[in-house]
Amino acid sequence: MKNKILLLGLVLLSASVMLSSCATILGGAKKGVRVKGEPKNAQVYYNGSFVGNSPVTVQVPKSAKKGNSKVTVKADNYNPTEISLTRSWSIGYTILDIAFGLWPLVIDGLTGNIYQPKPGKIVFLLEPTSQPFKVGDKVSFVFEKDLTNITGEITSVFQMKATVKYTRPANLIEKQTKKVEQITEEKEFYFNEIKKVQ
Numbered sequence: 012m013k014n015k016i017l018l019l020g021l022v023l024l025s026a027s028v029m030l031s032s033c034a035t036i037l038g039g040a041k042k043g044v045r046v047k048g049e050p051k052n053a054q055v056y057y058n059g060s061f062v063g064n065s066p067v068t069v070q071v072p073k074s075a076k077k078g079n080s081k082v083t084v085k086a087d088n089y090n091p092t093e094i095s096l097t098r099s100w101s102i103g104y105t106i107l108d109i110a111f112g113l114w115p116l117v118i119d120g121l122t123g124n125i126y127q128p129k130p131g132k133i134v135f136l137l138e139p140t141s142q143p144f145k146v147g148d149k150v151s152f153v154f155e156k157d158l159t160n161i162t163g164e165i166t167s168v169f170q171m172k173a174t175v176k177y178t179r180p181a182n183l184i185e186k187q188t189k190k191v192e193q194i195t196e197e198k199e200f201y202f203n204e205i206k207k208v209q
Contacts, residue, residue, distance in 0.1 A: 042128050043068040044096070046082060048135035049171060050201030052154050053086040064154075065135075071096060071128040082133060086203035087153075089137035097129045137171075143202055144173050150205040152177075162208055172199045 046055050047066035055062045057069045058081055071080055080096035144150070148165045150173075152158040163177030178195045185194055 041070040041072050042131075044071050044082070044128050044131060044133060046084065046133045046135070048084070048133070048137070050086050050089060050137060050203050052201070052204060053084050053089070053135070053137060056083040056085070057081070059083075073098070073127065080128065084133075084135045084137060086137055086201070087206070088141075088143040088202035089139055092135055092137060094130075094133055094135070098127065139171060139202060142168060144168055144205070144207070149208045150175055151208050152200070153204050153206060155204070163205075165205075166197060169199075172201050173205065174199050175205060 045066065045068050046062075051066070052064045055065050055067050055069065057071070058079075062069050065084065069082055082094045082096065083091060084094075085091040144165050146165055146168060149162050150165060151162050152175075158177065158179060161177055161179055163175040165173045166176050167174040174197055176195065176197045178193050181189065181191050181194050185191060
Protein backbone atom coordinates (compact mmCIF):
# COMPACT_ATOMS: atom_id res chain seq x y z
CA MET A 12 0.00 0.00 0.00
CA LYS A 13 2.83 2.39 0.88
CA ASN A 14 4.47 1.64 -2.49
CA LYS A 15 1.24 2.52 -4.32
CA ILE A 16 0.92 5.82 -2.42
CA LEU A 17 4.58 6.61 -3.12
CA LEU A 18 4.12 5.78 -6.81
CA LEU A 19 0.97 7.92 -7.00
CA GLY A 20 2.84 10.76 -5.32
CA LEU A 21 5.67 10.52 -7.86
CA VAL A 22 3.20 10.49 -10.76
CA LEU A 23 1.42 13.57 -9.41
CA LEU A 24 4.74 15.33 -8.80
CA SER A 25 5.91 14.51 -12.35
CA ALA A 26 2.61 15.75 -13.79
CA SER A 27 2.82 18.99 -11.84
CA VAL A 28 6.41 19.56 -13.03
CA MET A 29 5.40 18.82 -16.63
CA LEU A 30 2.50 21.25 -16.42
CA SER A 31 4.48 23.62 -14.28
CA SER A 32 5.13 26.32 -16.81
CA CYS A 33 2.52 26.86 -19.50
CA ALA A 34 4.53 29.46 -21.42
CA THR A 35 7.55 27.18 -21.65
CA ILE A 36 5.64 23.99 -22.48
CA LEU A 37 3.02 25.43 -24.83
CA GLY A 38 4.97 28.26 -26.42
CA GLY A 39 8.62 27.25 -26.15
CA ALA A 40 11.50 29.55 -25.40
CA LYS A 41 11.23 31.49 -28.69
CA LYS A 42 8.50 33.40 -30.48
CA GLY A 43 8.28 34.06 -34.20
CA VAL A 44 8.22 37.70 -35.32
CA ARG A 45 7.05 38.12 -38.93
CA VAL A 46 9.11 40.63 -40.95
CA LYS A 47 7.73 41.94 -44.24
CA GLY A 48 7.46 45.16 -46.18
CA GLU A 49 8.85 47.03 -49.14
CA PRO A 50 11.00 46.25 -51.00
CA LYS A 51 10.38 42.51 -51.18
CA ASN A 52 13.39 40.21 -50.93
CA ALA A 53 15.16 42.56 -48.52
CA GLN A 54 17.83 40.88 -46.39
CA VAL A 55 16.74 40.39 -42.77
CA TYR A 56 19.27 40.01 -39.92
CA TYR A 57 18.69 39.21 -36.26
CA ASN A 58 21.46 40.51 -34.00
CA GLY A 59 23.82 40.54 -36.98
CA SER A 60 23.04 37.00 -38.21
CA PHE A 61 21.35 36.59 -41.59
CA VAL A 62 17.86 35.07 -41.26
CA GLY A 63 16.57 35.21 -44.84
CA ASN A 64 14.94 37.42 -47.45
CA SER A 65 11.65 39.10 -46.62
CA PRO A 66 8.97 38.12 -45.98
CA VAL A 67 10.48 35.92 -43.26
CA THR A 68 9.84 34.92 -39.64
CA VAL A 69 12.58 35.67 -37.09
CA GLN A 70 12.72 33.39 -34.03
CA VAL A 71 13.30 35.68 -31.02
CA PRO A 72 14.06 34.36 -27.52
CA LYS A 73 11.20 35.34 -25.21
CA SER A 74 13.70 36.14 -22.46
CA ALA A 75 15.52 38.76 -24.58
CA LYS A 76 15.50 42.12 -22.83
CA LYS A 77 15.30 45.55 -24.42
CA GLY A 78 18.50 46.25 -26.33
CA ASN A 79 19.38 42.57 -26.73
CA SER A 80 17.20 41.98 -29.79
CA LYS A 81 17.66 43.92 -33.01
CA VAL A 82 16.23 43.22 -36.44
CA THR A 83 18.09 44.89 -39.31
CA VAL A 84 16.66 45.10 -42.83
CA LYS A 85 18.92 45.84 -45.81
CA ALA A 86 18.49 45.96 -49.58
CA ASP A 87 20.65 47.16 -52.46
CA ASN A 88 19.90 50.79 -53.42
CA TYR A 89 17.94 51.40 -50.17
CA ASN A 90 18.89 52.81 -46.77
CA PRO A 91 18.92 50.06 -44.10
CA THR A 92 16.68 50.19 -41.05
CA GLU A 93 17.10 48.73 -37.57
CA ILE A 94 14.24 47.80 -35.24
CA SER A 95 14.91 47.25 -31.53
CA LEU A 96 12.59 44.70 -29.98
CA THR A 97 11.32 44.95 -26.44
CA ARG A 98 9.22 42.46 -24.52
CA SER A 99 5.81 42.53 -22.89
CA TRP A 100 4.23 40.33 -20.23
CA SER A 101 1.92 37.65 -21.67
CA ILE A 102 -1.50 37.91 -20.02
CA GLY A 103 -2.72 34.62 -21.56
CA TYR A 104 0.14 32.54 -20.18
CA THR A 105 -0.16 34.31 -16.82
CA ILE A 106 -3.80 33.22 -16.52
CA LEU A 107 -2.89 29.64 -17.48
CA ASP A 108 -0.01 29.57 -15.00
CA ILE A 109 -2.20 30.87 -12.16
CA ALA A 110 -4.77 28.19 -12.98
CA PHE A 111 -2.11 25.57 -12.19
CA GLY A 112 -0.85 27.38 -9.07
CA LEU A 113 1.88 29.87 -8.22
CA TRP A 114 4.81 27.57 -9.07
CA PRO A 115 4.29 27.68 -12.91
CA LEU A 116 4.21 31.48 -12.82
CA VAL A 117 7.50 31.54 -10.90
CA ILE A 118 9.19 29.18 -13.41
CA ASP A 119 7.97 31.12 -16.44
CA GLY A 120 8.99 34.39 -14.81
CA LEU A 121 12.49 33.14 -13.95
CA THR A 122 13.09 31.63 -17.41
CA GLY A 123 11.70 34.74 -19.12
CA ASN A 124 9.26 32.64 -21.15
CA ILE A 125 6.29 34.54 -19.71
CA TYR A 126 7.26 37.42 -22.04
CA GLN A 127 6.45 37.98 -25.70
CA PRO A 128 8.63 39.96 -28.16
CA LYS A 129 7.24 43.36 -28.99
CA PRO A 130 6.37 44.23 -31.71
CA GLY A 131 4.99 40.83 -32.69
CA LYS A 132 5.11 41.79 -36.38
CA ILE A 133 7.44 44.15 -38.26
CA VAL A 134 6.32 45.97 -41.40
CA PHE A 135 9.15 48.01 -42.94
CA LEU A 136 9.39 50.59 -45.72
CA LEU A 137 12.97 51.23 -46.82
CA GLU A 138 13.82 54.56 -48.41
CA PRO A 139 15.86 54.54 -51.63
CA THR A 140 19.43 55.84 -51.25
CA SER A 141 18.99 57.85 -54.43
CA GLN A 142 17.46 57.35 -57.83
CA PRO A 143 19.74 54.48 -58.98
CA PHE A 144 18.09 53.98 -62.38
CA LYS A 145 16.86 56.12 -65.25
CA VAL A 146 14.67 55.49 -68.28
CA GLY A 147 16.64 53.63 -70.93
CA ASP A 148 18.96 51.76 -68.53
CA LYS A 149 19.60 48.13 -69.46
CA VAL A 150 19.07 45.82 -66.47
CA SER A 151 19.18 42.16 -65.48
CA PHE A 152 17.00 40.47 -62.88
CA VAL A 153 18.25 39.41 -59.44
CA PHE A 154 15.51 37.21 -57.95
CA GLU A 155 13.40 36.11 -60.94
CA LYS A 156 14.64 32.60 -61.85
CA ASP A 157 12.48 32.60 -64.98
CA LEU A 158 14.37 35.68 -66.21
CA THR A 159 17.93 34.41 -65.75
CA ASN A 160 20.19 35.52 -68.64
CA ILE A 161 17.52 37.93 -69.88
CA THR A 162 17.96 41.69 -69.94
CA GLY A 163 15.36 44.39 -70.06
CA GLU A 164 15.08 48.13 -70.48
CA ILE A 165 13.66 50.56 -67.95
CA THR A 166 10.64 52.41 -69.35
CA SER A 167 9.68 54.42 -66.23
CA VAL A 168 11.05 55.10 -62.75
CA PHE A 169 9.05 55.70 -59.57
CA GLN A 170 10.07 56.43 -55.99
CA MET A 171 10.78 52.79 -55.03
CA LYS A 172 10.31 50.83 -58.25
CA ALA A 173 11.03 50.85 -61.96
CA THR A 174 9.02 49.46 -64.87
CA VAL A 175 11.09 47.14 -67.05
CA LYS A 176 10.25 45.95 -70.56
CA TYR A 177 11.78 42.61 -71.50
CA THR A 178 11.33 39.71 -73.88
CA ARG A 179 11.36 36.14 -72.60
CA PRO A 180 10.88 32.73 -74.19
CA ALA A 181 7.25 31.62 -74.33
CA ASN A 182 6.30 28.76 -72.05
CA LEU A 183 4.69 25.58 -73.37
CA ILE A 184 1.10 26.81 -72.91
CA GLU A 185 1.85 30.17 -74.58
CA LYS A 186 3.47 28.38 -77.51
CA GLN A 187 0.35 26.26 -77.96
CA THR A 188 -2.32 28.94 -77.42
CA LYS A 189 -0.63 32.07 -78.80
CA LYS A 190 1.57 30.33 -81.38
CA VAL A 191 4.59 32.46 -80.47
CA GLU A 192 8.16 31.69 -79.43
CA GLN A 193 8.73 34.85 -77.38
CA ILE A 194 6.65 37.11 -75.12
CA THR A 195 7.34 40.80 -74.49
CA GLU A 196 6.17 42.07 -71.09
CA GLU A 197 6.37 45.16 -68.91
CA LYS A 198 6.49 44.70 -65.17
CA GLU A 199 7.39 46.73 -62.06
CA PHE A 200 10.43 45.71 -60.00
CA TYR A 201 11.85 47.08 -56.76
CA PHE A 202 15.31 48.61 -57.14
CA ASN A 203 16.93 45.68 -55.31
CA GLU A 204 15.37 43.19 -57.78
CA ILE A 205 17.23 44.57 -60.81
CA LYS A 206 20.79 45.63 -61.57
CA LYS A 207 22.39 47.61 -64.37
CA VAL A 208 24.21 45.80 -67.14
CA GLN A 209 26.93 47.36 -69.25
